[in-house]
Amino acid sequence: MYYMKKLTMLVVTHKQTDIPNIDGYKPIVVGKNNVFFEDMYRDNSGDNISDKNANYCELTALYWAWKNLNDVEYVGLSHYRRFFRKSFFNYTKSGFLSTKKAISLLNNYDVILPYPKGWFDTTVEEWFLKTDGKTEALEKLKFTITNLYPDYLDDYNKIMNGYMASYFNMFVMSKEFMDKYCEWLFSILFELEKQIDLSTYTPLQARIYGFLSERLLNVWVCHNKLRIKYMFVNEIEKDSHFKSDIKDILKYNAISKNYLKWMTVFKWGNMKK
Secondary structure: OEEOOOEEEEEEEOOOOOOOOOOOEEEEEOOOOOOOOOOOEEOOOOOOOHHHHHHHOOHHHHHHHHHHEEOOOEEEEEEOOEEEEOOOOOOOHHHEOOHHHHHHHOOOOOEEEEOOEEEOOEOHHHHHHHHOOOHHHHHHHHHHHHHHOHHHHHHHHHHHOOOEEOOOOOEEEEHHHHHHHHHHHHHHHHHHHOOOOHHHOOOOHHHHHHHHHHHHHHHHHHHOOOOEEEEOEEEOOOOOOHHHHHHHHHHHHHHHOOOHHHHHHHOOOOOOO
């Protein structure tokens, strides 16, 4: 049993890196790495799927948290190079979301997610096929959801045919919600794993289950009608956030308010005939 404070923000890493000195932030080392931190977790301890890290990415840390974290009310998942930030204009490490602030937000919301990203002319499904995966994987995923959780199919179609989603497999939510999400998520992925032959996949495509779960988190949250607090993400290796953040805000508001048709016609001021 691992004792933790009220909220633990797990920082998933596979290499030596600077972990924010913020109460409740704790590194969890994934995969076969000899990385060491003074105070850390490893995803290969206890009940784990660490040997699947090449295909499941940060989900091996999520699985570990599901099976091994006890005496914790809230759990957050962030990355060694991506962190939630507490205000729009503070891009420094001092602006990272504190556990105290996160708990305060969760008094009024069910889950904290990254601000949605997307494209006006590309659906979530189309973007997956352009960047991360194969048609086969989506066909088998939909088949698996239809068989295991048919009541989720409408929400799956809604997310995949939509134009924006929260990515990175990042969140903060109660341990109770996280446990329910993990029960649903891993039952789907473990079944899907039986159906997909990764021998024809490139190393990038082989990270398939991590990529699919980025979309599936949105499906689960949508289906369960959780109250969402969107927050921006600091990407440590990114030089500038302001321009991309403004674009995300404009796109999200345009799409959520059904301005999509108008925006695709005018394409940010360039009228199409």
